Amino acid sequence: MVEISAGKKRLLFGDGVNLRCLPAGEKRPEKHQLLLEFDDGSSVAATVQMYGLLYAFRAGANDDNPYYMIAREKPSPLSAEFTEAYFEGLLSGVKPAMSAKGFLATEQRIPGLGNGVLQDILFRAGIHPKNKVGGITSAGLGSLYRSVKETLAEMTLKGGRDTEKDLYGNPGGYGTVLSAKTWKNPCPVCGGVLVRQAYLGGNVYFCPNCQPQK
Numbered sequence: 001m002v003e004i005s006a007g008k009k010r011l012l013f014g015d016g017v018n019l020r021c022l023p024a025g026e027k028r029p030e031k032h033q034l035l036l037e038f039d040d041g042s043s044v045a046a047t048v049q050m051y052g053l054l055y056a057f058r059a060g061a062n063d064d065n066p067y068y069m070i071a072r073e074k075p076s077p078l079s080a081e082f083t084e085a086y087f088e089g090l091l092s093g094v095k096p097a098m099s100a101k102g103f104l105a106t107e108q109r110i111p112g113l114g115n116g117v118l119q120d121i122l123f124r125a126g127i128h129p130k131n132k133v134g135g136i137t138s139a140g141l142g143s144l145y146r147s148v149k150e151t152l153a154e155m156t157l158k159g160g161r162d163t164e165k166d167l168y169g170n171p172g173g174y175g176t177v178l179s180a181k182t183w184k185n186p187c188p189v190c191g192g193v194l195v196r197q198a199y200l201g202g203n204v205y206f207c208p209n210c211q212p213q214k
């Protein structure tokens, strides 16, 4: 989530909201969910296609919203507080039969970690999205923790994934390994055939060779 302070008011944008900055004089999109117009004639348009999270409220007035409070209170995986011990603590709070995708990308256990960024995290850790967390070895958990930290840091540093666009309409600089853009190519590590499957709300992408199902 991104929160912007505007005096005593807050604007909050979450997953699914497309934001576009438009210079003065540029045509606004006919359909939009929010249009912010500035004194210099420029504007920011927010559009939502399937679903999205978009709030405008007085400071403090959204504190009964669990998604918002989780995003504010839980440590970001980019922060120093998100240690390996913290990660293991999250893991001990779920059933061992829960899948790797279920653990990482559902119920807001890790704020901001959704289906979009999940694919490369699991690929780099060599873990199949459907593998049960209880069956992951301690070495596997260590590499999963490092992959969460490193993959998200790299995506952030490079301005987001190349499957998304920034405020000016330019794609992010992080080249996705596994995404709708790439899954028809051979696996960049083993050359095998990549797989796309619908699983737990959204497609998962994986290499059955580099991420064996157990």
Ligand SMILES: [Zn+2]
Residues within 6 Å of the ligand: 187, 188, 189, 190, 191, 192, 207, 208, 209, 210, 211
């Ligand atoms: Zn592979």
